[in-house]
Amino acid sequence: xxxxxxxxxxxxxxxxxxxxxxxxxxxxxxxxxxxxxxxxxxxxxxxxxxxxxxxxxxxxxxxxxxxxxxxxxxxxxxxxxxxxxxxxxxxxxxxxxxxxxxxxxxxxxxxxxxxxxxxxxxxxxxxxxxxxxxxxxxxxxxxxxxxxxxxxxxxxxxxxxxxxxxxxxxxxxxxxxxxxxxxxxx
Numbered sequence: 001x002x003x004x005x006x007x008x009x010x011x012x013x014x015x016x017x018x019x020x021x022x023x024x025x026x027x028x029x030x031x032x033x034x035x036x037x038x039x040x041x042x043x044x045x046x047x048x049x050x051x052x053x054x055x056x057x058x059x060x061x062x063x064x065x066x067x068x069x070x071x072x073x074x075x076x077x078x079x080x081x082x083x084x085x086x087x088x089x090x091x092x093x094x095x096x097x098x099x100x101x102x103x104x105x106x107x108x109x110x111x112x113x114x115x116x117x118x119x120x121x122x123x124x125x126x127x128x129x130x131x132x133x134x135x136x137x138x139x140x141x142x143x144x145x146x147x148x149x150x151x152x153x154x155x156x157x158x159x160x161x162x163x164x165x166x167x168x169x170x171x172x173x174x175x176x177x178x179x180x181x182x183x184x185x186x
Contacts, residue, residue, distance in 0.1 A: 003053055003185045005139075005148065007044030007161065009170075011177050016041030016162055019151075024131055028062040029164065033138055033147050041149070041162035042169045044181055051159060057185060059135035059150070067129045138186040141165060142173065148183055 019025060021039035030036045046054070132153040139146055146165040156162075163169060163183060175181065 003057075005046065005050035005053055005183045005185060007046045007050055007181050007183070009175055009177050009179045009181055010043050010045050010160065012041060012043040012162075013155065015155075016043070019131070020164060022067075022131065024065050024067060025062065025134070029136075029147070032060050032062060033136060033145075035145050035166045037147075037164035037166060038168050040168065041164055042175070042181070043156070043160055043162055044183075046159050046161055050161075053185065054137065054148070054150075054161075057137060059137055062134045062136060064133040064152075065131050067131055140184045140186070141169060141181065144169075144172075146183065148185075 017040040020029075020037055020041060026036055132151055134152065135150045137148040137150075139148065141163065144165050144167055146163055146169070149162045149164055151162075154160075163181070169175060
């Protein structure tokens with residue numbers, strides 16, 4: 001039996017598209033939800049009844065992962081903001097040749113420790129990024145398969161949820177900020 005959740009579209013922060021488009025999440029959404037989402041999210045402010053309905057449902061959880069090397073651009077902008085579970089970046093690995101990133105105080109926690117032994121070595125930066133877990137609730141918006149997603153680590157307040165679908169929801173359904181949306185839970 002389907003249960004409806006109502007919400008009001010609110011302006012997003014523009015970061016959901018980056019994470020939804022990551023190959024790790026794309027593959028997981030396809031396997032666990034049955035569709036590859038459009039690379040973006042539609043943010044909605046849930047009403048009290050919607051929050052209660054979600055708390056009574058068991059989500060499909062996409063586990064977090066550690067990714068070596070992040071796809072896309074703009075990772076520096078996102079570092080440390082807790083958006084979609086972007087937890088950390090760190091430097092690993094050394095290769096021969098030049099001082100690399102050691103000028104000006106070192107990198108990756110190497111300041112003052114073992115620097116003498118690194119002379120003549122080049123630091124090779126390999127980004128190791130932890131993508132956080134995401135709770136997903138399958139459903140529909142109109143005739144379209146969709147999912148309401150709740151990243152376990154988010155910069156959103158608890159009453160904000162994100163919707164994903166294989167289409168650009170705002171464009172396809174002619175929606176704008178402030179419009180009401182009904183998500184039918186499966």
